[in-house]
Amino acid sequence: MGPASNVRSGRNWLVIALPYSWLLLFFLAPFALVLKISLSQSALSMPPYAPVFDWSDDLRAIIEKLSALSFDSFAGLFNDSLYVESYVSSVIIAAIATILTLFVAYPFALAIARSSSKLRPILIGLAIAPFWTSFLIRVYAWIMILKDEGLLNRFLLSIGLIDAPLGIFATNTAIVIGIVYSYLPFMLLPLYAAIEAQDPALLEAAADLGASPARAFLRITLPLSMRGVVAGSLLVFIPAVAEFVIPDLLGGSDTLMIGRTLWNDFFLNRDWPAASAAAIVLLLLLVAPLLVYERVQLQDQEARR
């Protein structure tokens, strides 16, 4: 290695170090705090956990406090059926919502990608226009739509399609609807990007070789948009699992979602160590699909080489 490449590798190192120091500061530091709390014991104090260490402690006190650290909170999670059920229910609700979002977003993305190049930026702009108002207000608006005397039920009753209100509000169905609505743009944009990047001549070639439009979609457009499908699904699924606002506003009292259970433990039960442990398990749970995605992408790149 010559001196020139040394300089270059030094610069490369800087380029890598900058974003990582950002991550270290704003992601890893809070994570360490949460981890610390999760290993501590619940206490009737302010903050409500036994301090792990203090700068004024002497060595003996530190050792004493360190030995008091435990994985009790983690063990507690798995003995507490509330937590286990919350995790399972969150994953199921998020998975159903992600699949529905995919089915709703795909035709949109296809239509936008196939529209004239002048119209495309306008349509994309409209798709992300809801972000101009607060997420909270938009979810509140869904209460007005979904509740028994809300817009949806009044409309369906007035056209005689139903005899009694559907009773969607305060159920898991309402949560799924809320998630599909709120996260639609996160699915739409990667799908659109993946479809728009395809050479239109590919579809003409498929038609020329005898494929009907439906078969050309299944054999060409869909497989070539899988990257967008995976990216969009992760962008919806991961935050949906941990969603708090939507289950809190649209869900019923019996709705179990991990975000809500966490919130209850933090602010109602004041069991910070348990809630912190739950947050860390959630994080590990969500890192798994990301690693799978990374792997798929890596294989994809390797196959292309």
Place this chain on the structure above:
Amino acid sequence: MTQGDPLVRLDRVTKRFGDVAAVDDVSLDIAAGEFFALLGPSGCGKTTLMRLIAGFEQPDKGRVFIAGVDMTDVPPHRRPVNMMFQSYALFPHMNVEKNIAFGLRQERASRAKIAERVAEMLRLVQLEGLGKRRPDQLSGGQKQRVALARALAKRPKLLLLDEPLAALDRKLREQTQFELKEVQRRLGTAFVVVTHDQEEASVMASRVAVMRAGRLEQIGTPAEIYARPASRFVAEFIGDINILKRDEEGTREIATAIRPERILLESDAGGSPNSLAGIVDDLAFRGSDTLYRVRLESGTILRVLAANSGGRDAYRPGDRVHVRIPPEACIPLSH
């Protein structure tokens, strides 16, 4: 297809994009088994004409017949023609074999038939052993061959080729011209190739249609079009040519075209009435021949191509020369 029907018949076809007629009232017959070239500058409508045959464009007026059947309203996936795209349009997520098999799979051909045909096509385009490669692992020339194999796999009676050699480098292009010709001869498939390169059209095609602004300017063999261009546009587009304008009023004939290689360069007039005096203005040595620019006494510049057969002294700029134009070399142009 009844006996005597042409393979393709375009009957007074017009296609407009907004105000522009990309194809303007074109009628054309293409026979089975011929190698036909649609030649013209970019924007002349040749690609649109090809896309009308493939079914990617619908004519505003006129009918398209393929093998005697009116195909004007038939979508592309139900037309018995195949096309090789300029960008090749290979499916990036399928390997070479699957690309070639795509058309056969749409007809639900048997597994054995597909495997046999794919192997045959790979042999035809000399890509044996590359069947498992993905398109992005192929060179430009290899991609071109896969595109050809894929378009021929269903054994169409007619293959449309949109600028098939445009993406290849010069050396490969010449070789591929002869290979395409060979494949066409062996399979007996009618080829319709769209090109802006007159040399390419002349080398490959048995018949050439020169297009200009949506209309067919002339149809004929390359030799016919070269020897007797129907218009000044064709004369200038096909090969090198001198255009001599005349000022005779009241006659239809307004110009005469003379190919540079038909003009003789001599050091003295020799008493010939067809000889004109001039001075060598400039020259370009081109290996097998030399192109002279000769300024006549009238001020007109003539381009004269003389073969470098040796034994005769080359002229230098400033030399006084005489150009002799045989009467049969003059091509009258009416427009």
